[in-house]
Amino acid sequence: MFGFLQKIGKSLMFPIATLPAAALLLRLGQDDVLGIPFMSAAGAGIIDNLAIIFAIGIAMGLAHDGSGGAALAGAIAYLVLTSAIVTINETINMGVFAGIISGIIAGLLYNKFYNVKFPQWLAFFGGRRFVPIITAAVMTVLAGVLGFAWPPIQEAIDGAGDWILNAGMFGVGAYGFLNRLLLPTGLHHVINTIVWFDFGTFTTASGEVVRGEINRFLRGDPTAGPFLSGFFPIMMFGLPAACLAMYVAAKKERKALVGGMFFSIGFTSFLTGITEPIEFTFMFLSPMLYVVHALLTGVSMMVAYALDIHHGFGFSAGAIDYVLNFGLATNPLILLVMGLFVGVIYFVIFYFLIIKLDLKTPGREDEDEDAENADSGNNAIDVRAYNTIEALGGADNIVATEYCTTRLRMTLKDSALVDEKALKRHGAMGVMKINKTNVQVVIGTAVEFLGDAMKPRVANGNPAPETGTDTPVVAQTASAEPAMKEIIAKDFEMPIDGKIIPLSEVPDDVFAKEMMGPGFAILPSGNILYSPVDGRVVSVFPTKHAIGIETDTGIEILIHVGLDTVKLDGEGFELFVEQGQLVQRGDKLLKLDLKFLDANAPSLATPVIFTNLTEQKVIVLKDGHQQQGTHSILKIE
Template sequence: MLAFLQKIGKSLMFPIATLPAAALLLRLGSGDMLGAVPNDIVQYIASIMAASGNAILGNLAIIFAIGIAMGLAHDNSGGAALAGAIAHLVLVAVLGAVNEDLNMGVFGGIIGGITAGLLYNKFYSVKFPEWLSFFGGRRFVPIITSITMAVLASILAIVWGPIQGGIDAVGNWLIGAGSLGVGMYGFLNRLLIPVGLHHVVNTVIWFDFGEFTNAAGELIKGDINRFLAGDPSAGHFQAGFFPIMMFGLPAACLAMYFAAKKEKRAAVGGMFVSIALTAFLTGVTEPIEFTFMFLSPVLYAIHAVLTGISFAVSYIVGFRGGFSFSASLIDYLLNFGLADRPWLLIPLGLGFGAIYFVIFYFLIKKLDLKTPGREDEEEEGAEVDSALSNDLDLRAYKTIEALGGQDNIKQVDYCTTRLRMTVIDAGQVDEKTLRQTGACGVMRISKTNVQVIVGTSVEFLAEAMKDRLKKGNPAPANVSLQKDVSVIGETEAQISPDDFEMPMTGDLIPLSEVPDEAFSSGMMGPGFGIHPKVGTVHAPFDGQVVMIFPTKHAIGLKSDTGVEILIHVGLDTVNLNGEGFETLVTDGQVIQCGDPLLLVDLETIKDKVPSIITPVVFTSLVGQEVTLNKLGFQRAGSTNIISINK
């Protein structure tokens, strides 16, 4: 459930990313800015800008449906986005037909996006008989989405009335609770950051709570939208962030700088200046928070309490402000004209800055916290490698290696500041090396779920990692930072034709004939393919099992001479979730040539996957080629089927 909610939180970043542009257009075109200029041309431009901004803010529900569906899709497909739009349109139509007073707002868009995204992942590869094949695959997703959403919407039309009343009651209570309500929100917001669920809470508060009817008679919901529309009661669920993000956390950076060892201040000073300016100018604070979040839960709890106090105090003194993306100098200046008593931010910010500096400096010294610059001598190796700051490809390579290598990585996702990694074994993650690559922190959510706090450059790093993983993550020429592992298998591994046996009975084919580009192009490494006739996978050499995929469809082996191979039974068989597969060995087990490793029910799986052709790829050969000495039908145990050439 936690992993699922985190995926939703990540997906929310797609639609939220549109808000700064919408707010900028709306504000510049409003009546107190360009719209107030007594010039027909300027007012014409202002009206266009305001209309453009309203077009986004007025359609947030369908934007959220599209963005979340695309974010949840395993391949971020546009087909999922289309299904998300269809889900929202069906939901709105059905609710309106049953009761025109029902309004799910942005929450309805979230429901539609989640439904479409989940259905896409389940049905994107569905196959039908030849006469219905046109409607198979991704084309089937909008169809099943519309049917499913019609059923779901008919249920929601009955039950949503009381739910809507409950949500409105909670929202009205929070709004009516004054300083207590906003203070509770500020505290919970920071408290949920370690698990990445603050985005989920923010979406409800910022886009659903409260109602305001503008001059045109349009109903507007959510604290951000109401604030930008001129609602004088909106903005209290945003104002409290400004003193913390612009002053408090930068002051914490200053405290950590002065608490650092004198000989290390120069080394960490640049980092502290960078992340403090990021918080002040853009409102992105996670790189700061993760420098102390796990070192001292007490310190982070104090930070959450101070955030809640900031919200309460801002409410009490009458400081009301808002933003489109985050509480930063940019949003503060942009929305200065809409705020109440915006000048109060200066004394509030300086006051909270002083409190943060004193508390952080005292506790870091008192508790001897190992904040940056205070590490023990044996930990100095964790300092950031400066060569990585200007070489994204090198950083991506080292990040992949520190995460256990490409064989340990199942999925790469990201949100505003963090990599959200699904791995096979979180125990293989090297936190020290990740910090050398520039990571601010590492969170081990579960045995297979890891988050790496990178900062605002996370998108570029994630995309570079995805590109590298497609190519097998080859070592760049300028790599210098190495993990403490043996690399003999990457350069000197060898095996003779007589010591390598056919792992399955079937037709031996060149790798280029495997109907999957990731394998046939050699991206995963050189090798060959087998069209199996018998569903038993045997060990092709003496060695060890180094990896068994959780879905049992693939197994990684390493020979006694250092040769590593991956045997991947069938294509897209991961989607079977282990159906038709039985493992006969365990991770780390020593194996002898010919030992049975997997049992596969070929009859069960052959009609459920694109192909049962099984690629066998050598993942440890660098600058070497695999040549087939034989072709066609070969029995398991046959020798002299391949040669490895430099």
């Protein structure tokens, strides 16, 4: 259920991504700005149809391949449900819940029936064509059920919404606290959707009824905004001040390393209200700080409510939305004064707790932590699988073993039984405990082989390997390595046309915090990926999105095209090489369908990671846009 709710929360980001465009058009078209009615109408076209947009976006997000067939099924599900249900009870108005329910059912039905096969005479209706058909049938039955079941459910939802809306400071404070507290799980999107798009009603001058805090604020409801206003001081001032506190508290020798990262993510939070890059820097390293952050968010919401501030956003509470919606707000200037106080409070509390409790925020990690991060790539995979299972609490503690490109995604009975130090001794690059039963172990490019080796072992109770249980899997000694892992600057070439960016700007914690190793990232503009070095292809992922190369001096390089591209099942990629093949600089590795990838992946950022450098540093010599084949872009020392 936790994993399923995570998927729904993630899928909600598809339709929510349309809100900035809607808010911009709706606001700019108002009489007090540009006074262009058709612009407001264009924005209202999105806001007023969020339910069907949710149905389409959620269905597509839940589909295993993000197919447009699932999106069509989502739209059909919504149309059938909303058209049929009012014939039973014409007073029913499910709002965005109709879209959410339709999208979930359509996505699940797509995954169930997308490859169904029929006899030859019915073959035309098989596969993806059958999904809209079965979806229409299921939603017809569901409409009949909900026609009688939904009114009491809606009464309960409206009652909860009225209680929260009328609970004053306590209601907005509780929402602000839960909003941040649920962020690590992705479930904050679920409660946001209810508050932003369903709670409360407002009747416009034209007689149209709109629901939800964001919709009501953008359409001129003077009572809307209390559930949005308090976020501005946190995102524009509080979290940037937290970045400053973490920078000041960092070890002197590491300040230069983390300073650029803190500035970029702090400025991003101030300008756009995108806070996850900051929150994920201390969320798992220092959970206490994160709880303090959630509490301060709740307090900020309560103070803004007490000061009668009504401000809102279409995307997030950054400076862009603050300025854009200034004309609709009540007492917006007080938010700036309040923000300065919030910034001071964040800095003092974060700095005090970090120093007093010796919290391991970025720049304060123990020196020996990296030394424990063993490279066991040359050890028997069976022995490593045995040791990994034991470090996870044994086979009896493991419920399910899954993996993505770089991480084991473990479902356990009790995550408290996990031995993090043992996992790192046996090759793990990082461990993230999501909750009491979910743990992610960052392995690197060998995760596929390790995960496949673990599954039969878990099923058989993890018997001791034939080599014996006392065969240690430890870091390789210097004698087992080549004399020197090095790449001469001129021997490493830019693998694709694109813009070089630091790893810290990659919107994925595993890459940004160098859990897999140092390197850089590229925002590709070209569509052909070439080998940057002479070497051997040591891994080609079945989904084609990532390729590992080993140089003749023993350096292992992972090129990972985009984020979450593993879910595309190879679509958007054309492979030119195979595992074990020798390659030279400039040899073609992969062809990219940039248009498809941009539309279906969260980010095109392509990390280039040096996965087995334990002592040397990667220094990037060039930045900005570089042509494929450009050399001397980095050095290793």
